[in-house]
Amino acid sequence: MAGGEGDTKPLHIAMFPWLAFGHMLPFLRLAKIMARKGHRISFISTPRNIDRLPQLPPSLTSLISFVKLPLPPVDGLPPAAEATSDLEGHDVIYLKRAYDLLRQPLSGFLSNSRPDWILFDHAPFWLPAVARDLGIPTVFFSIFIASALAFTSPPADEEQEYRRTAEEIMVKPKWVPFESDIAWRYFEAEKIFSMILGDDLHPNEFYRFRQTLKGCDLIAVRSCRELESRWLDLLQEMHRKPVFPVGELPAPIEEIEGDGWRGTGVIKEWLDGQKRGSVVYVAFGSEATWSQEELIEIANGLELCGLPFFWVFRTQQSSDDSKLPEGFEERTKGRGVVWKEWAPQVKILGHDSVGGFLTHSGWSSVVEGLQFGRPLVLLICYNDQGLNAKFLQQNGVCYLVPRDERDGQFTRYSVANSLKMVVTGKEGATFRIKAMEMKELFGDTKKHDNYVYALLEYLEANISRNV
Known part of the structure; x- marks a missing residue:
């Protein structure tokens, strides 16, 4: 050259x-x-x-x-x-x-x-x-x-x-x-x-x-x-x-500060009605897929945790015609939203009502979460996500949902307890503080x-x- x-x-x-x-x-x-x-x-x-x-x-x-x-x-x-x-x-x-x-x-x-x-x-x-x-x-x-x-x-x-x-x-x-x-x-x-x-x-x-x-x-x-x-x-x-x-x-400043809701103002309205730092934002990227059993445990975990949640639920993230638990959306109506269309992730994570991010540890999602100082609760699906999660865990930046080391199974209780601890619990204060420290770098x-x-x-x- x-x-x-x-x-x-x-x-x-x-x-x-x-x-x-x-x-x-x-x-x-x-x-x-x-x-x-x-x-x-x-x-x-x-x-x-x-x-x-x-x-x-x-x-x-x-x-x-x-x-x-x-x-x-x-x-x-x-x-x-x-x-x-x-x-x-x-x-x-x-x-x-x-x-x-x-x-x-x-x-x-x-x-x-x-x-x-x-x-x-x-x-x-x-x-x-x-x-x-x-x-x-x-x-x-x-x-x-x-x-x-x-x-x-x-x-x-x-x-x-x-x-x-x-x-x-x-x-x-x-x-x-x-x-x-x-x-x-x-x-x-x-x-x-x-x-x-x-x-x-x-x-x-x-x-x-x-x-x-x-x-x-x-x-x-x-x-x-x-x-x-x-x-x-x-x-x-x-x-x-x-x-x-x-x-x-x-995400660039113009994407954060601009009008990026693109016809999804109803999401902003719902977030505006929630308490500061109370909402669990749930999103697993564009490719993660869950079995019927896993999907039920995630949903029941969100129901059990008692926190407001906004779940970006993509149909391809459930395999074998998996479905949400019967009556789940009705039972959590008002406290939780299951959103089945495109959602402006950067705008949602930037909203003051979001207090935690349940995600798969895809690096783009990690960056966007930490850019706004949102504590991370990680539920790994596949690929490099496990390596990302171990790096973040090694540096005290995230909490991994406990699961069986051999078969990877997790329960609704491990999901619920992880979310409550990280978003509102005393033990989760370290993760919330670390996320805000990371905001200085990622933001x-x-x-x-x-x-x-x-x-x-x-x-x-x-x-x-x-x-």
């Missing part, structure tokens, strides 16, 4: 996230920060995914272009399925197969458009080779925090993945030199291990991470030094290339934007202009 010192010409940056909204949305938030500095972004995904993304503010429509690459058909993949949220977990392998077939159309776009850099996700392990042939430098952007990335991905000199059983991902990896209890619990490991395995034709997740980290020119991580300094340093030692934290990507949008600006300065100084 040739230096471009003194060259202030705006960059053209391509972005290629994995086909999950928990990945696409952080990429889009990063794109907006970069575009506000005058850089041009080509955001690449499939047609249906792009159509489902939030609308851009008018000031950025000329700087962020959406590039639609049709997803190739694959046996086993429903025609309308273009994101992980469209599928059951065991069917995501078909989405990965289709995603890998985007290599050729993506190569064509990059060859024609010649961006200065491409930021990409962990899944397209083949992208660095494509970009290298075209002379385009690459940034692996990890939506996973530094500790989770270091846990998941072996160092550069580790030729083979030594962890071949679920039990081996329940302990600290051999390359982590300091004390840490960040690892998956037994029930999480059993669930995640079967999901990350590939097949005879397609690589598993460990392989994708390893090849991506080997092939990229530099690593950008959704993290900050105030939270994960030693993990960021470890990543740089492990992979022997620049590692840039890009901050936590909190400082200027601090986090400055991390992105530092990355941009490096990208501007290390490009080879394509003609």
Whole structure:
């Protein structure tokens, strides 16, 4: 990469996230920060995914272009399925197969458009080779925090993945030199291990991470030094290339202060009628799914806790035609709301009546909760959520709903007691205080934007202009 010192010409940056909204949305938030500095972004995904993304503010429509690459058909993949949220977990392998077939159309776009850099996700392990042939430098952007990335991905000199059983991902990896209890619990490991395995034709997740980290020119991580300094340093030692934290990507000020209720003013009216710090906000992201038994325990836990609650209940979060307990909504009417449509999460979390957040520990939800100082009660579903939760627990930032370590079962009583303790109990004061301390960090949008600006300065100084 040739230096471009003194060259202030705006960059053209391509972005290629994995086909999950928990990945696409952080990429889009990063794109907006970069575009506000005058850089041009080509955001690449499939047609249906792009159509489902939030609308851009008018000031950025000329700087962020959406590039639609049709997803190739694959046996086993429903025609309308273009994101992980469209599928059951065991069917995501078909989405990965289709995603890998985007290599050729993506190569064509990059060859024609010649961006200065491409930021990409962990899944397209083949992208660095494509970009290298075209002379385009690459940034692996990890939506996973530094500790989770270091846990998941072996160092550069580790030729083979030594962890071949679920039990081996329940302990600290051999390359982590300091004390840490960040690892998956037994029930999480059993669930995640079967999901990350590939097949005879397609690589598993460990392989994708390893090849991506080997092939990229530099690593950008959704993290900050105030939270994960030693993990960021470890990543740089492990992979022997620049590692840039890009901050936590909190919601921007205009999203917090603007009129973001978008036709859901009835939610605000209900929240306005509740006491300050009394409401439990319940949301498990766009992809978490619960069995009928688990769903009943969550609902009954909310009923038993006696606190006002607002539950964003997505139909895909219940499998096998799961239903809420009979009469649940009638019995909790007035005290609780089960909301079955889109809800403005940032606006709800920012409301003074919210006193706690029951969530799955997806990092975007964690950031939005702590941005407003809301204490976290975590009920893990799958993927990196268990690693996020252990990191937060290790730092005293959250409370995990107690559950059986072997099968992951939890009860209505563990849900109810956890919520009462964290939101109103004396024992929960430490979590409430810690959440307010975290608000100082996660709510400082200027601090986090400055991390992105530092990355941009490096990208501007290390490009080879394509003609």
